[in-house]
Amino acid sequence: VCLFLLTVLLLVVGGSTAERILSRRTKRELASPLHVGGIRDPFGSYCQRRGGCCPGRDDLCTVPYLDTICYCDLFCNRTISDCCPDFWGHCLGVAPPFIGTCERNGNKFFSGQTYKENCNLCTCGTTGRWECEDNACLMEPDVIHAVNRGNYGWKAANYSQFYGMTLDEGIRYRLGTQRPTRTIMNMNEIQNDRLPVYFNSAEKWPGKIHEPLDQGNCAASWAFSTAAVASDRISIQSMGHMTPQLSPQNLISCDTRNQGGCAGGRIDGAWWYLRRRGVVTEDCYPYRPPQQTPAEVGRCMMQSRSVGRGKRQATQRCPNTHNYQNNIYQSTPPYRLSSNEKEIMKEIMDNGPVQAIMEVQEDFFVYKNGIYKHTDVSFTKPPQYRKHGTHSVRITGWGEERHYDGTSKKYWIAANSWGKNWGENGYFRIARGDNECEIETFVIGVWGRITMEDI
Structure with missing residues (x-):
């Protein structure tokens, strides 16, 4: 008492x-x-x-x-x-207020207790009902099921590395290429018929086309696609005497002039850096995905100096202390191709993979295999479920899928930068000839800066 x-x-x-x-x-x-x-x-x-x-x-x-x-x-x-x-x-000495109970999977939860349902946090309310956020998730089961039930020409999958992320987060962290400025879009197109029905750079140049990397939750496709195309082109141009896998991290950390690192960047800035400063290999300067904020940019750990005739030499050792090959690789200025599919095909067959910018739609994240075309499965949903962002990828070839009814579907073969467990071993096929997701709007080729001394 x-x-x-x-x-x-x-x-x-x-x-x-x-x-x-x-x-x-x-x-x-x-x-x-x-x-x-x-x-x-x-x-x-x-x-x-x-x-x-x-x-x-x-x-x-x-x-x-x-x-x-x-x-x-x-x-x-x-x-x-x-x-x-x-x-x-x-x-x-009294009972606590507002203690109601909610049920989930046969278990009782008290007011205020929470659980995560995909990308949405659910809280047990005082009335015994769950109160959940209403975010559009990157992995929406109904979108996956709708694609797989429909006759869209491609199949979807649920990727564990994307589960729990919102669509906004996917677009913010998994893409990262800024749309070219009007000046860059006005670059002159090179106009280049005997083209095969099927072509794959990896088959024409075995050992010279590099495997897709994984950018993680770092919005730097601008760096990954640039480094990948340059790697392939240098390998092809040097006839295999040099087969570098160039370092995206070198671009992310050191190409900081009007660039955002893991918060997005421009491919014209990346090509400028590759031409004027050059980069080292992935083995020398390995990729380090951001641990805290996805927008963080690591300190630049590689510098170079001019050694005449436009060539440069590293002035620092490799960040990877087990690697001593800090050779600097450079490119010539990039050139824009015509948006005509045959011109793009001719360029790939003659000189190797090209870089393309595309608009990634919400259903592209769940792509598993087949010939991708944006679907209508989210058209009836609220606006937050229908979003897109700009991405850049590497086109390595093309093909045509013929059906029993005499029709056929033309496609590009392209390498993404979301790891080899996404899509078709890191690659995807996308409809060719009708500018699907604007993939034929802005396509870039380049030459490596290689001399006879290099070979």
């Missing part, structure tokens, strides 16, 4: 103090707030463990709680959301 009276007395005294504070400030500002309207874990001894409760308002009267802190002072009873789970029972 005495303990209960003492508690009530503390509440009254604390209440008058709190009233004065409340007029200035009604809610504590927490770095990572507890959920408003309830608590996430109704069990556990928090206030009891810290040794008791505090009268009035005491911002130091806290206990570590999940990924934040909770309070054991009487003021927390005015905000509810930042009280420790055992505050009411231990400090006031």
Whole structure:
């Protein structure tokens, strides 16, 4: 009885103090707030463990709680959301408020408890109903099922590395090429008929076409596609005497003039850097996917100096201390091809893979195999489920799929930079000849800067 009276007395005294504070400030500002309207874990001894409760308002009267802190002072009873789970029972001797229960998969959850459903956080509400966010997810099961049920010419898959990401995050972190400026788009097109029905650069130049890399959650397709095309072209042009896999990280970290690193960049800036400064190999300067913020850019760890006739030489050792080959590779200025499919095909067959910019739609992320065309499976959904972003890829060949009814589908063979477990071993096929996803709008070729001394 005495303990209960003492508690009530503390509440009254604390209440008058709190009233004065409340007029200035009604809610504590927490770095990572507890959920408003309830608590996430109704069990556990928090206030009891810290040794008791505090009268009035005491911002130091806290206990570590999940990924934040909770309070054991009487003021927390005015905000509810930042009280420790055992505050009411231990400090006031009453039942905690707002404890309802929700069910999921046969298990009971209390008010404020949460679970993650794909990319959406669901919270058990005070009425016993789940309250979930409404984000469009990168991996939407109904989109995957709709593509696979329909007759679209390609199949979809659920990728674990994309699960839990929102569509906005996929577009922000998995693409990363900025659309060319009007000046760059006005580059003169090179006009180049005997072209085969099927062609694959890897078959014409075995050992000289490099495997797709994985950019991770780094929006730097501008660096990956540039490095990949330059690697293939140098290998082909040198007749296999040089087969470098050039370093995207060298571009991401060192090509910072009007570029955003893992937050996106321009391919014309990447080609300028490759021509004027040059880059080393992936073995010398390995890719390091961002660990914290996807937009972070690592410190540049490679510099070069001119050694005459436009050639450059590294002035630093390789960031990879186990590699001593810090040769600098450069290119000539890039050239834009005609948007005519036959001109693009002729260029690939004569000189090797080319770089292309494309608009990635929401359903492209789930592509597994087949000839991709953007589908209508999300057309009836709200706008947040229908988004696109600019990406750059490497086109390595083409083909044609003939059907029993006499019809055929033409396609490009292209390498992505989402790893080899995505798509067709890191590659994808996309409809050719009708500018699907604008893939034929802006196509780039380039020569390596190679002399007879190099060969």
